[in-house]
Amino acid sequence: MTVLGDKLTPLLGKKTATALDEALGIVTVGDLLRHYPRRYAERGELTDIAGLEIGEHATVMARIEKVNKRRMRNKPGWILEMTITDGYRRLECAFFGNAHQRERELQLGKTGLFAGKVTAFRNKLQLANPEYQMLDENNESAMDDFVGAIIPVYPAASGVPSWSIARCVRQVLDTLEREPDPMPAELLKRYGFLELFDALHAIHRPQDQRALEAARERLKWDEAMAIQLIFAQRRFSAVSRPAPACPPKPGGLLEAFDQRLPFELTSGQREVGEHIAGDLSGEHPMNRLLQGEVGSGKTVVALRAMLQVVDAGRQAAMLAPTEVLAAQHARSLREMLGELGQAGELGAAEQATKVTLLTGSMSAKERKQALLDAASGAAGIVVGTHALIQDTVSFADLGFVVVDEQHRFGVEQRDALRTRGANDTSPHVLVMTATPIPRTVAMTVYGDLETSALRVMPVGRSPISTTVVPVAEKPAWLDRVWQRVREEVQKGHQAYVVCPRIGDEPPSDKSDKRPPLAVLDVAAELEAGPLAGLRIGVLHGRLPTDEKDAVMRAFAAGKLDVLVATTVIEVGVNVPNATAMVIMDADRFGVSQLHQLRGRVGRGSVPGLCLLVTEAIDGTSTRERLAAVESTTDGFELSRLDLELRREGDILGAAQSGKRSSLKLLSLLRDEEIIAEARERAQEVVAEDPSLAKHPGLAHLVASVVDDERAEYLEKT
Ligand code: ADP
Ligand code: MG
Numbered sequence: 001m002t003v004l005g006d007k008l009t010p011l012l013g014k015k016t017a018t019a020l021d022e023a024l025g026i027v028t029v030g031d032l033l034r035h036y037p038r039r040y041a042e043r044g045e046l047t048d049i050a051g052l053e054i055g056e057h058a059t060v061m062a063r064i065e066k067v068n069k070r071r072m073r074n075k076p077g078w079i080l081e082m083t084i085t086d087g088y089r090r091l092e093c094a095f096f097g098n099a100h101q102r103e104r105e106l107q108l109g110k111t112g113l114f115a116g117k118v119t120a121f122r123n124k125l126q127l128a129n130p131e132y133q134m135l136d137e138n139n140e141s142a143m144d145d146f147v148g149a150i151i152p153v154y155p156a157a158s159g160v161p162s163w164s165i166a167r168c169v170r171q172v173l174d175t176l177e178r179e180p181d182p183m184p185a186e187l188l189k190r191y192g193f194l195e196l197f198d199a200l201h202a203i204h205r206p207q208d209q210r211a212l213e214a215a216r217e218r219l220k221w222d223e224a225m226a227i228q229l230i231f232a233q234r235r236f237s238a239v240s241r242p243a244p245a246c247p248p249k250p251g252g253l254l255e256a257f258d259q260r261l262p263f264e265l266t267s268g269q270r271e272v273g274e275h276i277a278g279d280l281s282g283e284h285p286m287n288r289l290l291q292g293e294v295g296s297g298k299t300v301v302a303l304r305a306m307l308q309v310v311d312a313g314r315q316a317a318m319l320a321p322t323e324v325l326a327a328q329h330a331r332s333l334r335e336m337l338g339e340l341g342q343a344g345e346l347g348a349a350e351q352a353t354k355v356t357l358l359t360g361s362m363s364a365k366e367r368k369q370a371l372l373d374a375a376s377g378a379a380g381i382v383v384g385t386h387a388l389i390q391d392t393v394s395f396a397d398l399g400f401v402v403v404d405e406q407h408r409f410g411v412e413q414r415d416a417l418r419t420r421g422a423n424d425t426s427p428h429v430l431v432m433t434a435t436p437i438p439r440t441v442a443m444t445v446y447g448d449l450e451t452s453a454l455r456v457m458p459v460g461r462s463p464i465s466t467t468v469v470p471v472a473e474k475p476a477w478l479d480r481v482w483q484r485v486r487e488e489v490q491k492g493h494q495a496y497v498v499c500p501r502i503g504d505e506p507p508s509d510k511s512d513k514r515p516p517l518a519v520l521d522v523a524a525e526l527e528a529g530p531l532a533g534l535r536i537g538v539l540h541g542r543l544p545t546d547e548k549d550a551v552m553r554a555f556a557a558g559k560l561d562v563l564v565a566t567t568v569i570e571v572g573v574n575v576p577n578a579t580a581m582v583i584m585d586a587d588r589f590g591v592s593q594l595h596q597l598r599g600r601v602g603r604g605s606v607p608g609l610c611l612l613v614t615e616a617i618d619g620t621s622t623r624e625r626l627a628a629v630e631s632t633t634d635g636f637e638l639s640r641l642d643l644e645l646r647r648e649g650d651i652l653g654a655a656q657s658g659k660r661s662s663l664k665l666l667s668l669l670r671d672e673e674i675i676a677e678a679r680e681r682a683q684e685v686v687a688e689d690p691s692l693a694k695h696p697g698l699a700h701l702v703a704s705v706v707d708d709e710r711a712e713y714l715e716k717t
Contacts, residue, residue: 001177004030011175012168023157029172033200035165036219036664037152040212046111047153049089051621052118052125059115059153059162060127061135062086064108069099082106084114084127089619091118091388092126111135113153115161120617123472130706150206163220169204176200182697183221188679193218216665217674223666224674226702228682229692231447235287236686238448241418241426243285244399248277252311253351253452254304263299263458269297272452276305279314279428279450280400286428289446292454293635294434294599301454302402302430303333309428310353310380314399318383318428321405322541323359324568325549330357330383330405344378353380358388361545389416396510397422402433433601436635438643439667440675447679451465455636464598464608466630468586470623472615481582481611488580489534489561493546493606497522497564497578498597500588502540517584523564531562539565567593569600576604586612587622591642621645641667 002011006029009017020026026035041047047060062084069080078099084091093114095102106112116130135151154165178197181188188195194202194214202215248254248536265273272290279286284416292298306316318333320326334341334355341355342348356379358370373379377396382388389401398420422429431449442451469477485495502520523538537560539551548568555563556575563569563578567589581601586594594612602608616622628641666674685695692699 002172002175003177003179004028004033008032008168008172009173015432016168019160020165023160024155029176032165032169033173033176033204034272034664035154035169036203038155039115039153040206041151041153046086049086049091049125050619051624052148052452052619053621054118054120054125054617055116057115057157058118058127059113059156060084060086060091061111061113061151061153062091063111064106065090067101067103067106067108071439072096078311080106090125092121092124093130094126094128096129106132113151113161113163115156117158120620123617125617125619130537131158133161133163143447150208150212152204152206166204173204176390178419180697182701183225184685184695184697187714191221192661193221196222220666220671220674221678222701223663224671224678225682225698227444227663227666228447228675228678229686229698229702231679232682232686233690233692234448235683236690238287238418238426239284241285242424243283243428244312244397244401244421244425245281245283246309246312246314246428247281248308249311250489252307253353254311256349257304257307257337260338260340265300266297266454266456266458268292268454268456269301269458272301272454273304275452276301276430277308278408280305280308285426286430287449288430289442289449289451290430290432290454291442291451292432292434293436293457294596295457295459295603296434296454297453297458298432298434299329300330300336302404302432303336305430306381306400306402307353309400312399314397314422315374315377315395316381316400316402317380317388317395317398318381318402319386319388319404320383321385322568323385323436323545324552326383326403327357327549328361330355333381333383341381343380348510354378358382358384358393360385360387389420389484395420395422398427400428400430403429405433419518434596434635436639438636438640438668441639441643443675443679444663444668462602462605462607464602464610464633466610466633468623468626468630469611469613470616470618471613472617476614479530481613482526484609484611485531485562485580485582486534488609491579493579494555494558494560494575494577495562496569496578497526497562498569498581498583499564499566500585502542502566504542506520518586519564519566522584524532524563526562527577534561536560536562536564539563541566541570542569567597569597573600574603575600579604579606580609580611582613584613585615587614587616588627591625591638591645595628595633595635595638598629598633642667 007027008020008029022034024035033593041061046062049060052058064082065085066083067080069078072079077097079656080095080099080102082093084093112132112134114127114130114132116127119126119128152166154162156162156165176197181196183193187193196218199215199218202211203219205210276286276288279288286330290298290301302318306318307710309316318329320329337355339347340352341351343352343354354373356370356373358367358374362370371393374382375394375396401417417429418426436453470479471478488495499522500516501518503520519540523536527536537551537555539548543551550575554560558577578601581598583589583594583597589597598608598610598666612626614626616626625642625645628638628645632638632641639669685698689695
């Protein structure tokens with residue numbers, strides 16, 4: 001009999017086991033049985049070809065529409081060309097070798113499973129040299145591997161097609177032993193779950209849809225529970241630490257600041273402000289995520305919170321992802337504070353504090369002074385990059401850390417903050433992100449944070465219209481793009497051109513794919529051709545700081561018409577006169593990044609224009625993502641669409657530690673209820689048994705669902 005912890009080699013043989021390990025990292029029986037089908041094909045139902053990803057290894061159930069055998073042009077031998085279809089779209093396939101035998105197997109009108117790497121050739125989707133399994137009544141071995149009418153389609157890899165995995169799974173399931181269930185009996189009973197043993201059988205070899213649903217429900221719970229247990233443990237250990245309490249001070253800086261504020265706070269800013277003020281007053285650290293699109297007024301909220309902390313006699317630090325942004329933050333904080341931020345200077349208000357910028361590229365003298373300000377407590381607010389926390393900068397009494405742009409600031413960095421307060425306290429933390437996140441994602445990816453959102457913009461922004469420019473199908477549109485840029489410039493406006501790459505890197509030796517377009521190349525081409533005569537500037541992260549500043553200032557002052565840049569302009573840059581943005585190779589950017597980028601235009605009174613130039617082919621998931629960006633400018637709606645289009649597992653992995661994730665069945669979009677419910681149950685379990693010592697099954701579940709490295713890391717905290 002077999003148990004989940006057994007190795008596969010003795011069961012399946014060395015050759016098969018090695019192939020599974022190498023292609024998919026599957027080593028044990030448990031790994032294999034937790035390698036769930038990606039989807040199920042109903043016998044006789046074809047797979048939707050739209051949404052395939054270029055470069056992915058895909059398995060599709062399709063019908064053979066055309067077969068053609070011909071002699072190869074340059075060498076002896078035959079080539080078999082075939083077109084398969086889902087009834088709407090087509091995939092081109094080509095086989096080299098064995099053409100005669102294949103011709104017998106691959107008959108016109110027949111249906112089968114086809115697996116291979118999706119590529120694009122002459123703007124058509126291709127599956128080159130696919131592996132296949134025809135599904136006809138005569139193919140008995142194929143029929144054996146699939147019980148009923150429901151055929152599992154596994155995430156597969158070249159050399160390990162879906163149907164081979166199905167065969168291995170069958171073999172393992174036949175000898176699987178029923179072990180004690182990791183889920184506590186009371187939970188099994190309360191929710192009426194299938195036992196793990198039965199769920200594993202049903203997910204791989206479903207008799208019918210109902211059995212499949214019950215299995216999925218149970219296995220989703222395993223995933224939700226494992227993740228929420230980890231977060232519950234993290235929250236437990238975070239809030240059990242002492243924090244520097246910072247209750248508001250009547251007649252302090254914050255009150256003075258509020259009196260001078262040239263505008264009314266929005267209701268959202270007031271409400272979030274009150275939550276934060278309450279948290280900061282407490283004896284345990286705040287861990288809060290503040291979401292709000294660019295321009296929604298997060299900085300004001302953060303500044304008000306920092307002032308409460310300064311009023312309590314402590315310091316606040318604000319971290320930005322880059323030095324340019326840190327400098328910008330320091331400038332705008334000083335501006336907003338006016339004389340309230342000029343401590344030590346002439347004309348400062350009586351209770352004024354000092355905003356100190358501390359970055360690596362400052363002169364030794366400036367840096368020394370800044371370090372002194374931080375260590376002596378002279379600086380109430382210290383602004384810098386993340387290095388501020390990782391380095392050995394010392395603070396007199398750090399009470400509060402604001403982190404701008406969450407997506408570059410992971411769990412590990414947050415943990416580095418834990419002991420930075422005076423007397424080994426944990427400072428309060430406010431993480432701000434301009435990328436709205438659906439509730440379930442927040443609960444899952446940022447499950448250790450409380451969340452707040454600013455949903456209403458304080459001041460009316462101009463609309464931005466976005467258009468995808470598909471140069472693969474419509475090459476002539478590119479000329480029109482540059483013409484539009486010229487028109488904007490003629491009207492006295494300015495434009496950004498964004499490229500994925502700088503262009504000063506050594507050429508890579510992998511030459512099968514065109515490298516992404518580069519700032520330096522594109523700028524030179526535009527200058528020599530389509531935008532000749534315009535004043536073009538170049539901005540990227542590897543320019544020296546003073547040059548960067550000079551370019552930004554020139555653009556802000558209207559001395560440049562067009563700025564060709566990398567994503568350094570993504571956050572913080574504010575030039576209301578810039579009305580157009582062209583994003584080259586737009587498919588190389590993520591949805592939220594594109595959304596963030598286009599937020600740079602439409603900041604003035606004139607509507608903004610964003611053109612997404614791409615060579616991606618129609619019908620790919622890449623194009624669907626761009627279409628989503630085109631379809632809405634509502635950040636929350638877009639984040640939902642993005643979630644629908646993404647391989648969900650990637651979200652957790654990327655956001656947390658850059659590792660592949662363990663979410664296989666749980667959908668952050670559709671399983672909100674499960675996630676919320678599991679969060680409560682996990683909270684209860686951890687409150688009573690923080691280390692899970694009394695719940696070995698759950699501890700094991702956490703370990704099996706979460707990859708080793710992360711689990712290890714989480715244990716350390
Ligand atoms: P974010 O940090 O979310 O991108 P900011 O806090 O920088 O947004 O605010 C964007 C702009 O809106 C700033 O110029 C700010 O002064 C202004 N602003 C913020 N809150 C309000 C408000 N309640 N009413 C009017 N203007 C506001
Ligand atoms: Mg901001």
